[in-house]
Amino acid sequence: MREKNRYKILISACLLGERVRYDGKINMLNHPLIDSWLTQGWLLSSCPEVCGGLPTPRPAAEIQKDGSIKTQSGEDLSDPFKKGAEHTLALAVKFNIKVAILTDKSPSCGSSQIYNGRFERSLIDGQGLTTQLLEANGIKVFNQFQLTQVQTYLNSLKCT
Ligand code: SF4
Numbered sequence: 001m002r003e004k005n006r007y008k009i010l011i012s013a014c015l016l017g018e019r020v021r022y023d024g025k026i027n028m029l030n031h032p033l034i035d036s037w038l039t040q041g042w043l044l045s046s047c048p049e050v051c052g053g054l055p056t057p058r059p060a061a062e063i064q065k066d067g068s069i070k071t072q073s074g075e076d077l078s079d080p081f082k083k084g085a086e087h088t089l090a091l092a093v094k095f096n097i098k099v100a101i102l103t104d105k106s107p108s109c110g111s112s113q114i115y116n117g118r119f120e121r122s123l124i125d126g127q128g129l130t131t132q133l134l135e136a137n138g139i140k141v142f143n144q145f146q147l148t149q150v151q152t153y154l155n156s157l158k159c160t
Pocket residue numbers: 012013014015020021022046047048049050103106108109
């Protein structure tokens with residue numbers, strides 16, 4: 001039972017400095033709350049796109065109007081994105097995780113905004129595929145700018 005509840009927060013691997021971004025760059029999130037959660041062993045990292053079998057670096061991909069996920073050259077990556085989302089959900093379920101912090105604007109991890117699918121660096125309201133799947137399964141997703149809300153949400157779960 002303790003093993004099942006070992007982690008409290010699922011987090012995008014790139015936010016912990018893992019070199020998994022499509023462009024191979026580091027995207028480390030520095031914040032005292034992250035340090036505190038790391039010290040307590042609460043964070044479980046996942047990169048849905050790498051879990052889905054995609055390499056790093058990889059071509060940028062965006063969600064299209066029809067829901068598919070394609071690169072600018074038209075390669076359809078919907079299957080690996082779906083596989084990665086399912087793998088990430090399975091991890092959350094395995095460890096009974098109810099909260100996630102995912103990187104906004106990503107076609108996998110975005111929670112408030114994503115790119116418009118036309119590779120114009122233009123944002124629209126929307127969610128990435130992994131975020132959609134986690135939320136559909138009752139896991140609350142926050143982005144990397146909402147860490148104090150995450151702490152408040154965790155506190156509220158303790159009270160229920
Ligand atoms: S898929 Fe998510 S975890 Fe992986 S690099 Fe993109 S934003 Fe980060």
